[in-house]
Amino acid sequence: MTTITKINLGTNGPLVSKLGLGCMRMSSVWGGKTNDESESIATIQAALDHGINFLNTGDFYGSGHNELLVGKAIKGRRDDAFISVKFGAIFYNGQWIGMDLRPIAIKNFINYSLVRLGVDTIDLYQPSRLDGSVPVEDVIGTIADLIKEGKVRHLGVSEITSDQLRLANSIYPVSALEIGYSLADRQIENDLLPAAKELGIGVVAFANTAEGLLTGEMKAPLPADDYHNHFSRFQGENLVKNLEKVDVLKQMATEKGYTPTQLAIAWVNLQGEHIMPLVSMSRRSRLPENIGAMQIEFSADDLTKLEIHFSQGAILGGTYLQR
Numbered sequence: 001m002t003t004i005t006k007i008n009l010g011t012n013g014p015l016v017s018k019l020g021l022g023c024m025r026m027s028s029v030w031g032g033k034t035n036d037e038s039e040s041i042a043t044i045q046a047a048l049d050h051g052i053n054f055l056n057t058g059d060f061y062g063s064g065h066n067e068l069l070v071g072k073a074i075k076g077r078r079d080d081a082f083i084s085v086k087f088g089a090i091f092y093n094g095q096w097i098g099m100d101l102r103p104i105a106i107k108n109f110i111n112y113s114l115v116r117l118g119v120d121t122i123d124l125y126q127p128s129r130l131d132g133s134v135p136v137e138d139v140i141g142t143i144a145d146l147i148k149e150g151k152v153r154h155l156g157v158s159e160i161t162s163d164q165l166r167l168a169n170s171i172y173p174v175s176a177l178e179i180g181y182s183l184a185d186r187q188i189e190n191d192l193l194p195a196a197k198e199l200g201i202g203v204v205a206f207a208n209t210a211e212g213l214l215t216g217e218m219k220a221p222l223p224a225d226d227y228h229n230h231f232s233r234f235q236g237e238n239l240v241k242n243l244e245k246v247d248v249l250k251q252m253a254t255e256k257g258y259t260p261t262q263l264a265i266a267w268v269n270l271q272g273e274h275i276m277p278l279v280s281m282s283r284r285s286r287l288p289e290n291i292g293a294m295q296i297e298f299s300a301d302d303l304t305k306l307e308i309h310f311s312q313g314a315i316l317g318g319t320y321l322q323r
Contacts, residue, residue: 004051007273010175011200016082019294020054020204021047022280026069027062035282044073046284048080056278058086059113067116084124085113086158101127101134103142110151124176126156136167144172162195169199176202183267183310184210206278208268209261211319213242216250216260232317241316248309262289266296
């Protein structure tokens with residue numbers, strides 16, 4: 001298996017792998033089951049072995065379970081890992097109930113995260129979103145203070161607007177923007193991606209398969225207990241029409257000898273040297289497929305076909321990315 005190349009996270013930023021490992025699905029976030037812990041730890045360690053050093057977690061993933069898991073996986077090899085932590089979302093009984101971005105809360109969150117991870121410093125620390133409940137100046141200013149104290153190395157932001165990104169960067173240099181991006185979700189190409197590039201901010205792109213839509217494995221209708229049913233993209237005729245679009249990706253994958261998931265990741269990877277696909281995995285068996293996606297290239301005809309079939313608005317309905 002090939003190792004992953006490294007890129008700077010933003011202009012003159014830290015060196016990180018071009019492919020990131022999303023650890024969220026290793027824990028129960030929405031009330032579902034927790035994956036096998038030993039396999040999750042082995043997956044993180046195998047990723048590190050292959051040069052994937054960017055590990056993405058959140059203090060609210062499994063109410064701290066995910067950070068504890070990452071902490072166990074990196075014990076004895078802290079220097080191999082670049083740890084990205086999101087904070088601010090509040091869950092109760094498996095349900096999202098709001099945000100807490102008060103400076104006093106952030107200072108509380110960071111200490112618990114450091115203990116659970118078993119580290120002295122978090123490499124990238126970011127609010128999971130900015131909801132207007134607390135002035136941006138207070139949120140970013142608090143993280144800047146944590147950087148001065150040595151508890152955090154770099155500032156990140158997640159799921160925000162271009163105006164919020166510019167404001168945050170004017171308060172303290174932003175190293176990375178974490179945002180959903182895929183063939184099915186391209187609205188950020190209008191202003192957010194150009195703003196990040198202009199400001200020299202790295203982009204950590206999650207949801208490359210659009211919550212599973214682009215894997216080619218979905219069939220309509222979905223089982224009644226499938227969590228995707230909460231989102232309009234996966235309901236009724238929307239799902240039927242959307243899966244017709246995905247057939248184009250499936251056909252291309254077959255012709256090229258890859259999986260639709262690999263093509264979805266590869267497309268994101270090729271959108272810029274400053275863009276990192278962040279792929280969720282909880283099993284070592286997924287590593288070869290996802291690492292292999294980073295080597296895929298598209299012909300001009302391939303890219304034109306994808307551009308036509310997955311233009312903005314081609315996929316009907318939304319997901320939590322637009323909540």
